[in-house]
Amino acid sequence: MAAQLDYHTIHQIFTRFRAAEAEPKGELDHVNAYTLVVAVALSAQATDVGVNKATKELFTIADTPQKMLDLGEEGLIDHIKTIGLYRNKAKNVIKMSKILVEDYGGEVPSSRAALESLPGVGRKTANVVLNMWFHLPAQAVDTHIFRFGNRSGVAVGKDVVAVERAIEDHIPAEFQKHAHHWMILHGRYVCKARKPLCATCLIRDLCAFEEKNFD
Structure with missing residues (x-):
């Protein structure tokens, strides 16, 4: 040090x-705030290249919380099974999507506390979203x-x-x-x-x- x-x-x-x-620019592919949250959450203990490969098709069919819920956990797993810890990550993404639909009208909140309360979203993920999407320092x-x-x-x-x-x-x-x-x-x-x-x-x-x- x-x-x-x-x-x-x-x-x-x-x-x-x-x-x-x-x-x-960040190297995780995304099309909106929701897909950015998902991509960052999936990137834990995985490479950005690997996440981008897995989400390329996923984000064309599930780019909102409701569409992700419609896809379902097993459907999500089919897309992300090349990523480490994919089963646990899939569970968290589905839980997170449900909360976003039920509590936030399908929108990603711009508060660190709210972001950190979501399943699979820690301080790092919250800060990435606040920085990259909401342009906060x-x-x-x-x-x-x-x-x-x-x-x-x-x-x-x-x-x-x-x-x-x-x-x-x-x-x-x-x-x-x-x-x-x-x-x-x-x-x-x-x-x-x-x-x-x-x-x-x-x-x-x-x-x-x-x-x-x-x-």
Whole structure:
């Protein structure tokens, strides 16, 4: 775990991220708020590529809570059985869809508390939806962001909640909207777990990681 970087250095880091990609996008395919919630919930312990493959056809026939209920749990399983923990995830998606229909008129709520009350939706999923669909500066901390934040010194914390708070406290407001995507993409493709690509990293001179890899 590196020491927390100062405001000026973090501002430089995100200025470079913005210059490289001004409008970073999430990699989970979705067509509306509901399919985004479902996709993120399905992505736990699975890859975005795997989820996108499974939901490509699913979202053409079940893109609303009611249509998902009409499809049913077994019908849903037929589409997502290539994803890890698919049976439990299918149960949660059906339960979530039922609550959305009965309590929210089929609409996805824009409140973190309401989102987190849904089956299969934790803090990370709620924050992804708040950020990507409702355009709020919510920060969803996954393994990539947790690793990058601590390794680089951008957002240091012992757990995901601490890292989330560090992002909110230390990353300038002008970058908050896209901070989640810049960090997750950098962590996924450059600041990799086993062998970070420090030689081609655009922030290597600003990063606090002491064991940089230049192979």
